[in-house]
Amino acid sequence: MKKFNIRKVLDGLKEVSSSTPSVQVGPQENHLIQETLQSEHFQLCKTVRHGFPYQPSSMAFDPVQKILAIGTQSGALRLFGRPGVECYCQHESGAAVIQLQFLINEGALVSALADDSVHLWNLRQKRPAILHSLKFNRERITFCHLPFQSKWLYIGTERGNIHIVNVESFMLSGYVIMWNKAIELSSKAHPGPVVHISDNPMDEGKLIIGFESGIVVLWDLKSKKADYRYTYDEAIHSVAWHHEGKQFICSHSDGTLTIWNIRGQGKPIQTITPHGTLCPRSCRGADFRNSVAVKTSSTTEDPFIILSGGLSYDTVGRRPCLTVMHGKSTAVLEMDYPIVDFLTLCETPYPNDFQEPYAVVVLLEKDLVVIDLAQNGYPIFENPYPLTIHESPVTCCEYFADCPVDLIPALYSVGSRQKRQGYSKKEWPISGGNWGQGTQNGTDFIIMLQVLYKLKTAKVFDRNRSKEDKGSNEVSDEDPFAIQIMAWCPESRMLCVAGVSANIIIYRFSKLEVTTEVVQLLEVRMQYELNDIESPDGGGGGGEQTSALPTPGASPQTSGPPSHPSTSSNNSDGGNMPCLKVRSTPLKQSPGYQVDLVVQLVWVSGEPPQQITSLALNSSYGLVVFGNSNGLAVVDYVQKTVVLNLGTVELYGSNDPYQRQPRSPRKTRQPSGGNKPKVIRRRKDELKKPLNFLCLCDINEGSATSEDRCKSPTSGNVFHWGKYSNRENVILRCVFVKRDVLFFPAKMSRKLSLPTELKPDLDHRDNSFSRSRSSSVTSIDKEAREAISSFHFCETFARKGDSILTPCLFVGTSLGTVLVLALTLPPAGEQRQLQPVIISPTGMLVRLKGSILRMAILDSTGSQLSPAYEAWYEPNITADGEEREKVRKRRPVSVSPSTSQDFNESQYAVVCSEKQAKVISLPSQICIYKHSITETSFILRADVVQMSQGMCVACFCANGHIMTLSLPGLRPLMDVNYLPLTDMRIARTFCFTNLGQAMYLCSPTEIQRITYSQDTCENLQEMLGELFTPVETPEAPNRGFFKGLFGGGAQSLDREELFGELAAGKASRSLAQHIPGPGGIEGMKGAASGVVGELARARIALDERGQKLGELEERTAAMMASADSFSKHAHEMMLKCKDKKWYQF
DSSP: OOOOOOOHHHHHHHHHHHHSOBBEEEEOTTTSOOOOOOGGGEEEEEEEEEESSEEEEEEETTTTTTEEEETTTTTTTEEOOHHHHHHEEEEEOOOOOEEEEEEETTEEEEEEEEESEEEEEEESSSSSSEEEEEEEEEOEEEEEEEEOSSHHHHETTSOOEEEEETTTTTTEEEEEHHHHHHHSSOSSSSSSSSEEEEEEEEEEEEEEEEEEEEEEEEEETTTTEEEEEEEEEEEEEEEEEEEEEEEEEETTTTOEEEEEEETOOOOSSEEEOTSSSSSOTOOOOOOOOOOOOEETTTTTTEEEEEEEESOSSSTTTTTOOEEETTHHHHHHEEEEEOOEEEEEEEOOOOTSSSOOOOEEEESSOOOOOEEEETTTOOOOOOOOOOOOOOSSSSSOOOOOOOOTTTTTOOOHHGGGSSOOOOOOOOSSSSSSSSSOOOOOOEEEOOOOOHHHHHHOOGGGGGGGOOOOHHOOOOOSSSSSTTTTEEEEEETTEEEEEETTTTEEEEEEEEESOEESSSSSEEEEEEOOEOOOOOOOOOOOOOOOOOEEEOOOOOOOSSSSOOOSSOOOOGGGGGGGOOOOOOOSSSSOOOSSSEEEEEEEOOTTBOOOOOOOOEEEETTTTEEEEEEEESSSEEETEEEEETEEEEEEHHHHHGOOOOOOOOOOOOOOOOOOSOOOOOOOEOOOOGSSSOSSSSSSSSSOOOOSSSSHHHHHOOOOOOEOOOOOOOOOOOOEEEEEEEEEEEEEEESSOOOOOOOOTTTGGGGTTOOOOOOOOOSSSSOOHHHTTOOOOEEEEEEEEESSTOOOOOOEEEETTTOOOOOEEEEEEOSSSSHHHSSOOOEEEEEEEEEOOOEEEEEEETTTOOOOOOOOHHHHHTTTTTOOHHHHHHHHBBOOOOOOOOHHHHHSEEHHHHHESSSSEEEETTTTTEEEEEEESSSSSOOEEEEEEEEESEEEEEEEEESSSEEEEEEEOOOOOEEOOOOOOOHHHHHHHHHETTTTEEEEEEETEEEEEEEEEHHOOOOHHHSSSSOOOOOOOOOOOOOOOOHHTTTSSOOOOOOOHHHHHHHOOOOOTTEEEEOTTSSSSSHHHHHHHHHHHHHHHHHHHHHHHHHHHHHHHHHHHHHHHHHHHHHHHHHHHHHHHSSGGGGGG
8 A cells, every 4th residue: 555645745735836837737748849948038127218208397408418308206317319319217216306407518417306315427328327416414405506617516405505515526515605694684584495596607706696585695605705685576486697797687476577787786777577567466377487598699689588487377387388588579489288497508508608599498297399599480399209109198008029111111101291390490409329239139129219100090980979979978987089909910001999988990001092981880789698587478486597699780781871870670779879979071081091990889778888808800801809798799891791799608609617697687778768678589598509600590580580580780881971070189109119110099088997897806906906816706797797808810720620720710708718719711802892701609729717818829830820911902092803912912821731740739829818828739629738827916918929039928917027938838937026016007008029028108108118038138238329429518718808808708716725625624414414326437337338338438538638638739839829929029029119219209
């Protein structure tokens, strides 16, 4: 007798409960496919972030490097150079960035945060890092100022004091300007926080300090006292100097501008009210916070006065206009969003020279605008950055890699016609940095994003709905035009979009403009109910269990469109009402994506249609399939008809694994007054009959003829007219990333939610995303409302033991079942237009725990078999059928005959659900590998992706883990706790694609791209662009002979002598704490890419030194020539005067 070993039992239980190893449940076939992917091929890291910075708060510009920096309220930094040069940084504290200051042409940036900390960023490396940090303990920071070519930073505080920091060592100086000494007896009260600091352009020893209360002080740094004080009754928001240093201008809270002479203390020499009369004191929002600039030009005497705000608004800080005053002209430029900040771009970085302004950068709450000041009318520059993906909130994203080579030019050609006119003809002024140089395994990886094409689907529908129609839109409380799911075929350029109002729009791509007289419409009635109904004969005992038969949506269309939808006898309830109405006037469609067919789900028995939960498209078959919690429908968009429409239970036939229990009938709701609906019913024993014919009816049933039983409830053509809409919500984005295309559909509503039928428990978890689903489903409601969760078109073995490949449709449900439908397609050509498509359910393939997320087919070598597709052709040409058929080609499915003959297993089906993954061998339908991915959480997104070394399954889990599994062995290759899911936006936008790339919406306006490929991570440093490039600093303005002779030029100041430790002493240690950052010299060396980077930096330093030596040599030669000339003139003068007597002079 075998000895019992309890230890082995415990080890076995441990292995079963663990989710790490895969379980091989079938015959050992791993010798058939040699897996090449290993764990060392995977590494997770962020690559680049695209889009507009979310909630911007500050901005700065380097006029020499031409780099723009934007800070946000979440502590993020976005740096922009030329198109394709972008960088994202994040402060660890997450505090709002209140101000940014560039060390001009030095490759450094100072950021001041709302948590009273100041940081120095090193921009001379591809990934900027913090060199030093200074945290104030006793005072709050309100304003910072860093003079050009100075290493001393002025910091104003809420108490009214000014501290000085050395930016090289980031240590405080002992020199402090106290508020009480600055104002002395000029005010009896505290002047308030410091709102402005700047030095006189012509005298670095004079510092102007603006306090919030309206007091401005001109401080002498050398004598450590105030020279002049200027007082105004209204609060100050900003101050700007004239370049000559004799006047300055202040903006006030009452909407006025005051101009002051530095030597006149009494009253301002001029008071300007740009927008009419003075605002009353109760007026809120008429202010100029950080919003006035005075710039001069050598070509005109009149300066530019640029300001934002000044208008009377109810909300403080809302300034949706920019005013440009130049001489006697005043231009008010209205903005789409409130202005956060603006900067004037000038030709010179020296504040004491003519500024020569050429552009204004305006940072709005949701946009970035650059205005050309050199052209009449002040046109804006065309923004090359992809900052407008959020024109309406994004609802879902799809990421396509390795698209056809002709697709990008086609989208660009039609998208270029959508661009608005009137842009400035000059080049984009923010042009700093260099593109990265790097390739990976022959695949270019360019960190660039460009909007190619925009599509508005709302114009297909009637926007002006009546009050009665508005009541029928109970499917969703979101915007009725919002996009929920997309399906796209890059090869055929067919696009299918499903909206929250239970509508599907099918688009074809055309390069020609057409006018559609009638938008073709199919109305589909989808409902499946299990009701407890008494027996008709009224006999004792329980009533017979019957079901309401789900009816097909529409029959093949006839040639002539009637003026109104035709209905049959079973819609006498008046519930044949769509949620949205298609426009009833001709629709002009521009080149690009044009509406081919609209499919709408309508009310049934007083119940609104359920939202669409899954969608798939196959251009080779000419079919679109969609599903919801009631069932699925297959639409033939070639013949414009519904091929199949049935409930989920009907798919099982006699193999239904669930014992469906009757449900109590729901109370019928009538969208409009009508009679009680008639319901076609089937007996309980007839529910399990297999359905192998086109029309869903029982040919042995009742008295009605088979023709009537097969007739659609909305038979005949159903057309609606539509007219062009100017609706502004953009609902599709096609974005170019080298050869990748990104789609960004969006909606107007700000509410973000997942399809409720797919994730029924999410709304009850308080956004915690923790859920467990039992393998044995016991909920009656879940059984009866089994939703369709995914589809996959393929050419495979439809039945167990088949030897011939046939077109199939795999259907995945929310209860973890995969069902197979066999497709019988008519021959190509004219027969395809006439003969119907036959769909036959063949039964269940496999069952898994959790809802089915992804399905794929592998061939005998382990390569993925992509669905067949049809090559694109121009749909609007009038060509013969033979010529068109030459273009319409189907992609052949590669099957190895030798492998199929030797092992009788030629394909593998990969199925991934919320909990586990399985690999099934076909046609034997034996599960050869199974892997439990998670037990405590669930998968949100899963994709079968192609890496450079082979195929794998990539999963994103609700607990934040990103995992990859090998194929077909399902070995765990990577498991990284990357991003704990705290936002529904991430759940609905996360997606994987080939070559180890993924993306998601990290904020309402930003896309974060990541990579899980080791090769990409290793080469990422070389692929990223460079922010800092060696550029020579422009020469200082010439002082002129007389200014140099009489001292009228700019006065320099030795700040080291004033603020150094020897003269000013040490600052209090308790005032601020110095924190060294990770981006010092050692950090730069570690982040550099080896010896090449060191040599490049040494070469750059050598070039800079050579340039400086050359400049010094030229200046020395010029001085020597000047000295020789002066010597000659002096000698000539001496010779003339040598022999003259005193009386001869």
